[in-house]
Amino acid sequence: MKRTYREEDAIPGYTSRIPRKGKILLANVFVDGMLQAPELYRTAQGELHFLSDQPPPAESRIIAQFIVIRP
Incomplete structure (x- = not known):
């Protein structure tokens, strides 16, 4: 079990980017x-960190969707 996931943890063949927090308008x-x-996780550029007592079990499928603000 892990609490912190990074872009490099994505399934091979998928492009993953976790934007920095100030750019995120909405995250699912x-x-x-x-x-x-939202109280159960936080994001930082390139990272998704779970805050709950029980992080996702090993082999869980984690999907993160972001709507970002672009200048």
């Missing part, structure tokens, strides 16, 4: 298809 994080409450 799903673990095995279940939407996670």
Whole structure:
């Protein structure tokens, strides 16, 4: 089990970018298809960190969607 996931942890063949927090307008994080409450995670450029007592189990499918602000 891990708490912090980085862009390099993505499934090979997928392009993943986790924007820095100030650029994110809206974030949705799903673990095995279940939407996670924003209080359970935080983002930093290139990282997704889970804050809950129980991080996602090994082999979980994690999907993070971001809507970002572009100048």
